[in-house]
Amino acid sequence: MPHHPFHLLQQWFPHRDARQWVLGNVCHTAGSAYRKAGALMLFSDLGEQLGLLSGGCLESDLQRQAMAVMQSGRGRQQTYDSDDEDSVVYQLGIGCGGTVQVMLQPLSADNDYLQLGALYQALQQRQSVVHGLTLPDNTEPDAALWPAPDSPGNAGFGVSQRGFIEERGNRSWLLTPHRAPPLLAILGAGVDAQPLAELAIKLGWQVVLNDPRTSHGRPGHFPAQCQLTKAMPEALPQQPWFRQIDAAIVMHHQQGLDADALAALAQQPPRYCALLGPRHRRQQVLSDAGLATFPGLAGPAGLALGGELPEGIALSILAECHAALHGADGHSLSGVL
Structure with missing residues (x-):
């Protein structure tokens, strides 16, 4: 618990x-x-x-x-x-x-x-x-x-x-x-979002998953504690939870959806915002979103933990998110790294 x-x-x-x-x-x-x-x-x-x-x-x-x-x-x-x-x-x-x-x-x-x-x-x-x-x-x-x-x-x-x-x-x-537990919005509910949602729930966070695609975000694939929504990215600001989120992770793996999601988040940036994908893709998505810059955007997302599989990547992203929400820098306490 x-x-x-x-x-x-x-x-x-x-x-x-x-x-x-x-x-x-x-x-x-x-x-x-x-x-x-x-x-x-x-x-x-x-x-x-x-x-x-x-x-x-x-x-x-x-x-x-x-x-x-x-x-x-x-x-x-x-x-x-x-x-x-x-x-x-x-x-x-x-x-x-x-x-x-x-x-x-x-x-x-x-x-x-x-x-x-x-x-x-x-x-x-x-x-x-x-x-x-x-x-x-x-x-x-x-x-x-x-x-x-x-x-x-x-x-x-x-x-x-x-x-x-x-x-x-x-x-x-x-x-x-x-204050209430962190509210995390995962925008894009593919297979790699599953360990991300599961780990966030274990941390005691509240999780909203949004994906407008019918093939994504199915209830049986995610913890029951998650709230699943189907809004188009441009309609995110009208969602009742949107102005309450503390962190957002954009991971549709589809450039247009990611761009629209970032454009919506730019209206009221959360304390932590991440975009999956390499650095050059971030610039392409920002350009498609009509944004010259997005201060504080984590892209590539996560800390350098060495993970390559979805579970390790989820740990990396949530570790960075946790540090950002708590005002920490994510350094090794022992100095061994």
């Missing part, structure tokens, strides 16, 4: 009243940590765990802590410190070597599920919001949901979505920006 908050809430929402639930949030980290402030996880009285707050090393103890919260009905904070001899992390030799502070709060209709239902509905409607949650103290927990500020830093999917602590009134709040 994807770990984007939207998918976690999608799993939780139908069962919110059928179980006892506790919300876990990372509220502070220092040093190396698998998840950063704002990460959320849900624990049920049946032992269900939705999400991750570590690489898997803290969840068993967190479940035990969550059960104690259910019994007491009061929130708590738990600190996991790799340098503290009294910490379970130190004693078991687990973790990434840093410090992680987690807050656990009971969820119920009485506290309006700490606004998680409203957060889920906002993400369903692809609204960007900020979820606020008070840190556990001797008073009842409070939560709120605000529209996300309209700023350039709010447009990406990376650091801008991390939570932070802010003092409001006489209480400490964890404020976490949220």
Whole structure:
């Protein structure tokens, strides 16, 4: 199951009243940590765990802590410190070597599920919001949901979505920006679009496939989660999803369709736009589209991963797309490459 908050809430929402639930949030980290402030996880009285707050090393103890919260009905904070001899992390030799502070709060209709239902509905409607949650103290927990500020830093999917602590009134709040999963438009639904769509769905992205040709984009060939449409490329701007897309990959393998698709995308370029094919073909397609240039167009598409088969090419393209959406450069973290 994807770990984007939207998918976690999608799993939780139908069962919110059928179980006892506790919300876990990372509220502070220092040093190396698998998840950063704002990460959320849900624990049920049946032992269900939705999400991750570590690489898997803290969840068993967190479940035990969550059960104690259910019994007491009061929130708590738990600190996991790799340098503290009294910490379970130190004693078991687990973790990434840093410090992680987690807050656990009971969820119920009485506290309006700490606004998680409203957060889920906002993400369903692809609204960007900020979820606020008070840190556990001797008073009842409070939560709120605000529209996300309209700023350039709010447009990406990376650091801008991390939570932070802010003092409001006489209480400490964890404020976490949220936005819906990336919406990817795959324009051209041939055989090589299948692994691209499948991998994007595994990443938790939302996928629209559009191809006007009757022989392409058949439902049985793509994951059921994909939205399949048949609009002509010049009619793309009239599609209800068009102005919401975060990324687009043009891959009709037919020059006229590709040109019309690029002309439509040029009206409102997404954060990432790619065109399959070699460099010289890109110039031909741009010329046919009546475009002198298309700033930021990835063509050839993808990172140089060495793949030649559809699956490897799909990985290459989505890796580049992921980096672009998150404001990353795709370099080797170890420097081995």
